[in-house]
Amino acid sequence: MRLKDKIAIITGGASGIGLEAVKLFAREGAHVALVDFNEEAGLLQERELQEKWDHIKFFQADVSDRESVDQMVQAVMDHFNGIDILINNAGITRDKTLRKMSVQDFQKVIDVNLTGVFHCAQAALPYMLERGKGKIINTSSISGVGGNIGQSNYSAAKAGVIGLTKTWAKELGKKGINVNAVAPGFIETDMIKTIPDMQLMQIKMITPSPRLGTPLDIANAYLFLASDESDFVNGHVLNVDGGMLK
Numbered sequence: 001m002r003l004k005d006k007i008a009i010i011t012g013g014a015s016g017i018g019l020e021a022v023k024l025f026a027r028e029g030a031h032v033a034l035v036d037f038n039e040e041a042g043l044l045q046e047r048e049l050q051e052k053w054d055h056i057k058f059f060q061a062d063v064s065d066r067e068s069v070d071q072m073v074q075a076v077m078d079h080f081n082g083i084d085i086l087i088n089n090a091g092i093t094r095d096k097t098l099r100k101m102s103v104q105d106f107q108k109v110i111d112v113n114l115t116g117v118f119h120c121a122q123a124a125l126p127y128m129l130e131r132g133k134g135k136i137i138n139t140s141s142i143s144g145v146g147g148n149i150g151q152s153n154y155s156a157a158k159a160g161v162i163g164l165t166k167t168w169a170k171e172l173g174k175k176g177i178n179v180n181a182v183a184p185g186f187i188e189t190d191m192i193k194t195i196p197d198m199q200l201m202q203i204k205m206i207t208p209s210p211r212l213g214t215p216l217d218i219a220n221a222y223l224f225l226a227s228d229e230s231d232f233v234n235g236h237v238l239n240v241d242g243g244m245l246k
């Protein structure tokens with residue numbers, strides 16, 4: 001049990017990578033706050049998961065809304081009485097080329113994928129400082145490291161997440177808090193459902209490990225960075241992309 005009795009918040013926990021991480025963390029002994037904007041999906045997952053693990057609870061929140069995040073963190077504290085791990089995993093896409101992207105779509109993705117990370121970390125921080133130990137894991141992307149056609153908003157947000165990660169590692173390391181990021185490649189979730197099959201085939205062909213990633217590939221990286229095994233890893237961006245970005 002690599003996370004025995006640790007209390008973890010996982011945002012975007014109702015589907016895809018986040019949901020896989022909720023299950024893996026529960027298996028490893030953590031008490032998990034499954035946080036998601038989507039109430040229906042969150043409650044459904046809570047019901048199913050609680051049949052196996054009673055230490056999982058759903059909290060509805062919109063990470064882009066500060067009041068909603070503050071209320072969620074307070075509710076997590078009331079229920080679990082502590083926060084050891086924060087996985088900033090919630091994210092959205094609104095893809096269009098620069099010529100066609102609306103200001104609204106640019107701003108929306110920044111609000112959720114970048115400002116949302118800031119909100120959650122700032123709200124959870126006092127409770128990690130109280131414990132003198134903590135792990136913050138932010139979800140970036142290969143698009144944030146290398147850019148991607150049609151993703152001005154997403155690439156900017158995910159590059160910004162790397163900036164936050166490196167800054168917070170420097171600010172918080174001496175307080176016992178490690179801040180790292182994971183940069184997934186193409187992972188089989190709802191998020192990539194809009195990519196045509198032909199393009200997915202090409203993606204596999206240019207990936208040294210020639211396949212798409214699974215949600216578990218990313219959840220395993222979250223687990224390492226959330227566990228004591230990574231106590232001397234700080235400010236790092238872990239590419240989990242089959243070697244796509246060299």
Ligand code: NAI
Pocket residue numbers: 011012013014015016017018035036037038061062063064088089090091092112116139140141142183184185186187188189190191192
């Ligand atoms: P997904 O679409 O399956 O799950 C995202 C979850 O976030 C959903 O449950 C959604 O309801 C929730 N969410 C969206 N907006 C929210 C908000 N404002 N507040 C709270 N929750 C919100 O996506 P997936 O693939 O599991 O993505 C997880 C993370 O991994 C995201 O940050 C994404 O950008 C990142 N990522 C995914 C890649 C992929 O190929 N699937 C590649 C690189 C990064």
